[in-house]
Structure formats: structure tokens, C-alpha cells
Amino acid sequence: MVLSERRARILALIIDDYVDSAQPVGSQALVQRHNLPLSSATVRNEMQALEIEGFITHPHTSAGRIPSNRGYRYYVGSLMREKPLSAEERARILHQFHQAARRIEEWTSLAATVLARALGNTALVTEPRLREVFFKNMQLVELGERRALLVVVTADAAVHQRVIEFDESVDQESLTLLANRLNVELRGRRWHEIPAPQVRPGDQLSVEAAVLAELTDLLRSLEREGLDDIVVEGVREMLRQPEFEDSDRVLDTLAAVEGRELRRALPVESLAPESVAVVIGDENREGPYQEMSFVLARYGVEGGVAGIVGVLGPTRMAYADTVAHVRYIRDVLTQLIRTFYGGD
The missing domain is CATH 1.10.10.10 (Winged helix-like DNA-binding domain superfamily/Winged helix DNA-binding domain)
Known part of the structure; x- marks a missing residue:
């Protein structure tokens, strides 16, 4: 409209x-x-x-x-009209990063501190990791009449295993044929590029559908493991805002910024290269996040080492200023990562 x-x-x-x-x-x-x-x-x-x-x-x-x-x-x-940071503020922020030790941990901590102080909301930064996990090949090993071991090798040569329970009997010959075919069809794909099995409610899951579902879940979880180390700053500043005068909401918010819950809530699917994502209120998962907004961006080398930088706060947020700050800190971290890892 x-x-x-x-x-x-x-x-x-x-x-x-x-x-x-x-x-x-x-x-x-x-x-x-x-x-x-x-x-x-x-x-x-x-x-x-x-x-x-x-x-x-x-x-x-x-x-x-x-x-x-x-x-x-x-x-x-x-x-919204995004206003770039002033030359003075950009220089001040850049000076802080140049003064910091040449370590990833120092950069991520400083980035979170700068954002929290500038915006009065909670800032979050994940440490950079290889964020994209690509499927290379799999093996299926029969463990019983309705069980198999899924062995997956990813593009970085790491080996991962899952046990799959089937709704029907399987044998090693059919498992091997299925694995060989899927290796050809799916090689080089990420989790969201694997076709979702078409299953109607109440139907049994075919062997192939069960394998595809398990493979998708495995690759997706491997990509999310890169979010394990989240630096969080500014919770106290955020809680001073009038939205959090109610004690129950304070407790809910403290739980929302706890590491494990925050990892699960991060809307990483909204992040596209070179953009700053704004995820507002009921666009988030259920719970206290429905009354909050994320402003997030990826930093680092596209297709290589990368992390997430952003801000979490109430929906009553100065979005233009927040987007401008997140964008600039994203650019600073990206340049530092490229220099550190020798990227172009």
C-alpha cells in the first residue's frame, strides 16, 4: 500500500x-x-x-x-532518510580501532562498545567465521532394519555424522544407490539450496525425504555454530528506556539477550550481502523479540570469513541513525578482516 x-x-x-x-x-x-x-x-x-x-x-x-x-x-x-555519520565521528571511531590491539577479539568487543554507547541500545557482534557450509558428499551406512548412519563431508573436509530413523525398512544396496545419486545432485549446495521433501500431513516420510531433511538440518546447524561467540554490550543502557519500566519486561529482556536465546533469535536469513537488515517487532520469533527490533549486517569477506554486527532494541528506535552506525561499523570491520586475512 x-x-x-x-x-x-x-x-x-x-x-x-x-x-x-x-x-x-x-x-x-x-x-x-x-x-x-x-x-x-x-x-x-x-x-x-x-x-x-x-x-x-x-x-x-x-x-x-x-x-x-x-x-x-x-x-x-x-x-526513512539515512544520514551518514559525520566526518568527525567516523574519524573518532576509526582512531579507536587503530589504537586497539591487532586481534579479532579486540575488534569485536570495541565494535559492540562503540555501537552501544552511540545508540543507547544493545549491540551485538559475532566473531568472524567461515559462515557458508557447502555439501561435498555423503555416505549412508545401514545400522538396522530402519536405521542408518549419515556421514557427511563438507567442502572444508570436515566430517559430520547423524543417525537417521526411517518409517520403512532399508537395506545397504538401496542406501548406497541413494547416496550416490544425491552426491551428484547436491554437491556444492548450502542448506537452503537442498530441495524440501514434499510430504502431506499424516504421510510417512520416505527414505529419501528423511535423508534430505536430516542433511538440511545438519548443514543449517553447522552454519549457525558460527554464532556461538556473541559479544553483547549496552544491555544496561537499553533497560533505562521507558519501555522497560515494567519489571516483568525487564526480566523477559534479560532472558532475550542471554547468549543461547539470542543465537536462536538472530534473523540471519534476513541478511543479504552489502545490505543492512531491519527486522521489526512481529517479524521476529515469538517472545520478547516481538516487541523489539534488530538492525543487522554481515561483515567480512563474501564467501569467506565473516560475522554479524548489529543492534537490538525496542521497536521505538531511531532507525536512520542506527542503520547508519551499523553500516559504518560493518565497513570498518570488513576492511580490518580483509587486511588481517589478506583478502582483496
Whole structure:
């Protein structure tokens, strides 16, 4: 849906004011604060339309309006104007990295600290790893009438094993034929490039479908293992924001930034090369993340050593400033990694 120019401007002003004040925004205040050439009644009508369309919502305790997840999404996708960091701030950040020890651990820790201090939200940085895991070949070894050992070799020559339970009987000859065929069809693929088995609810899983499902899960888990070491900074700063005045939400948020939960919640599938991903509210997995937003980017060498840098905070976030900071820190880390590993 595309908003009219006037309605889009009003939405942008509501979001900007709400991000700055954390208070619901009323029509009269909007007119006065921004010297709008519109009556408060006209602005009120536009706000009612925005509410009907799902871009803003009406808290029970206030006559003002606040942005919804849909409103934030429209703002980020269509209205946000990202402002690059000033030359002074870029120089200051770069100086800090040049002063740090020439170690990966120092760089990731410094990156998280810089983002947390600049933005007042939780910053996270994973240590760089070979992030893409490619299938090379497999063997299937019969263990029993309905069990087999899946032995997978990945492109880095690492060997991984899983035991598969089947819904039907198997024999070694058929397992070998299946493995040989899949080796030809799937060689060089990543987990998301393996065809998903077509199974209707209640149907038994064929032998091939079971092997494909296990192989996909194995390769996907290997790629996520690169997220084991996450540097997290700025939790205390984030919890000072008014969204976290409720003690129950504080406890939920503390659990959300705990390493294991955070690894599971990171929306890594949203990350594309050279871009900064913004994942808002209900676009995240269930739990406290539904009231929070991620701003994330990959840094490092494409197809080689890489990590994730980003920010987690409430949906009431200064998205333009956050995206600009994450983008710049991503670029700094990428250049350092290329120098460190001798990449081009």
C-alpha cells in the first residue's frame, strides 16, 4: 500500500516525535511543533485514516497515537532518510580501532562498545567465521532394519555424522544407490539450496525425504555454530528506556539477550550481502523479540570469513541513525578482516 504524500509525511512526523519523546503524539501538538500548514482537525482526520489502515495505534490511556509495527516497516522501507555519520565521528571511531590491539577479539568487543554507547541500545557482534557450509558428499551406512548412519563431508573436509530413523525398512544396496545419486545432485549446495521433501500431513516420510531433511538440518546447524561467540554490550543502557519500566519486561529482556536465546533469535536469513537488515517487532520469533527490533549486517569477506554486527532494541528506535552506525561499523570491520586475512 502506498500512502499519499500528506499522509506519509504525517506518519513520518509521528514516528520521529514518538522516537524522541516516548510519548503518544496528538494532532494539535503535531501542528504546533512542526508549523504544519494544516488545521488540527485535518491532521486528526489523517491520523484516524492511518489508524484504520494499521500504521498507528491508540493507547488506552492517551488521546495521542503511537506507531504500529506496520507503521515502522513503512517508515523504514519508504520514508526513512539515512544520514551518514559525520566526518568527525567516523574519524573518532576509526582512531579507536587503530589504537586497539591487532586481534579479532579486540575488534569485536570495541565494535559492540562503540555501537552501544552511540545508540543507547544493545549491540551485538559475532566473531568472524567461515559462515557458508557447502555439501561435498555423503555416505549412508545401514545400522538396522530402519536405521542408518549419515556421514557427511563438507567442502572444508570436515566430517559430520547423524543417525537417521526411517518409517520403512532399508537395506545397504538401496542406501548406497541413494547416496550416490544425491552426491551428484547436491554437491556444492548450502542448506537452503537442498530441495524440501514434499510430504502431506499424516504421510510417512520416505527414505529419501528423511535423508534430505536430516542433511538440511545438519548443514543449517553447522552454519549457525558460527554464532556461538556473541559479544553483547549496552544491555544496561537499553533497560533505562521507558519501555522497560515494567519489571516483568525487564526480566523477559534479560532472558532475550542471554547468549543461547539470542543465537536462536538472530534473523540471519534476513541478511543479504552489502545490505543492512531491519527486522521489526512481529517479524521476529515469538517472545520478547516481538516487541523489539534488530538492525543487522554481515561483515567480512563474501564467501569467506565473516560475522554479524548489529543492534537490538525496542521497536521505538531511531532507525536512520542506527542503520547508519551499523553500516559504518560493518565497513570498518570488513576492511580490518580483509587486511588481517589478506583478502582483496
